Amino acid sequence: MKLMRVTGKHAQNRHFYKRLGRYLGSSWADLTAAGDAALVVGSSRQLVRRLGPQVEVRTAFITEEEEGALLRELEPGLKKKRYEFDHWDDAIHGYRETERATWGAACQNILNRVRSVAFEAGSSLLGPVHVLDLDKAGYIKPHIDSVKFCGSTITGLSLLSDSVMRMVKEDAPSEWLDLLLPRRSLYILRDQARYDFTHEILKDEESVFNGQKVPRQRRISVICRNLPD
DSSP, rough: EEEEEEESOOOOOHHHHHHHHHTTOOOHHHHHHSSEEEEEEEEHHHHHHHHGGGGGEEEESOHHHHHHHHHHHHHHHHHHTBBBOOOOSOOEEEEEEEEEOOOOHHHHHHHHHHHHHHHHHHOOOOEEEEEEEEEEEEEEEOOOOOOTTSEEEEEEEEESSOOOEEETTTTTTEEEEEEEOTTEEEEEHHHHHHEEEEEEEOOOOEEETEEEEEEOEEEEEEEEOOOOO
């Protein structure tokens, strides 16, 4: 099993790395000494090398305060909706969702930062931001986002909970990646990783990374996409 390295802006956050160390079987000292944490595991070294530039996890991309600002904007609208346990294309279980086109200044600054690192300058972006709220018992089934509505890049902030994203090559199920998505991290999927691999968020009882249980709580993802060419 091959590990891929990721970057984060709060590399000396003791609490974060203690939690991360439980999942990775590494000590806090080992993780902070290394500078980066290994948050992606793959079925082979070749696969990890090939997809390395196309799969990215940025730990602690937002602060607790920024997460709070996003939640204050999102919670009033989400609370008016019920969790649903079926989906129009059977891709999600135990969810509620919305799209949001306008944001307060603090949240708009966060989204501008997301877009600046995930998309090339001048990219045509899908206007509304997709907000997906998964119940603790909810999960996202393996799927590939429709090429009719989404371009080459998908990026998302993870709020409220750690989780595990699994990616499996559509025509070769033996090729896979698992991504550990810590709370307040940002993931980015590009090109082949976006088009040729299904992705899913594992349900709580299956939420295991590198042999370690990753407890799943309620999870909100704030997702940005670019438009098809």
